[in-house]
Amino acid sequence: MICPECGSDKTRVTDSRACTDGSIRRRRECDDCKCRFTTYERISEKAIAIVKRDGTVELYDRNKLLNGIVRACTKRPVSLKQMENIVDEIESSIRSDFKSQIKSTALGEMVLDQLANVDDVAYIRFASVYKDFQSAQEFADALDKIHSRHK
Secondary structure: OOOOOOOOOOEEEEEEEEOOOOOEEEEEEEOOOOOEEEEEEOOOOOOOEEEOOOOOEEEOOHHHHHHHHHHHOOOOOOOHHHHHHHHHHHHHHHHHOOOOEEEHHHHHHHHHHHHHOOOHHHHHHHHHHHOOOOOHHHHHHHHHHHHHHOO
16 A cells, blocks of 8 residues: 555554445554555445446446435535435445346435435435426425325
8 A cells, every 4th residue: 555645655544444335444554654544445246237227238327326315415414424325225225135237316315315314404405406397296296206105
């Protein structure tokens, strides 16, 4: 591992711990400049392809999904950890079904299911973009769905 401070490749691991998301957290120290830093290792898994509405296929990008959720949760009482947990659960669900491809519509529904349990406003924000509301009625229908869930 290369030291982020001095660029030396003479670093050593001082501590390793398993994280709840399946990654490994390693504390490292540079032998040259004594800088301490943390790295996270994640098992490289089989790529997932997303089949878009127009039929094009693109590789799944965790950051793209997380960014969409972050945008929906802006100025809401939802922590980054909760958002990362949503992405982790979605990835886990896809992989547990042994899928190498998933339709973007199915992925969007998975996000909506997760957001419905976390924050109603974030759910509506994500739904309005994902479902491309074209009228106030579509927006009202989404609100009615939330209201019926709380009864």
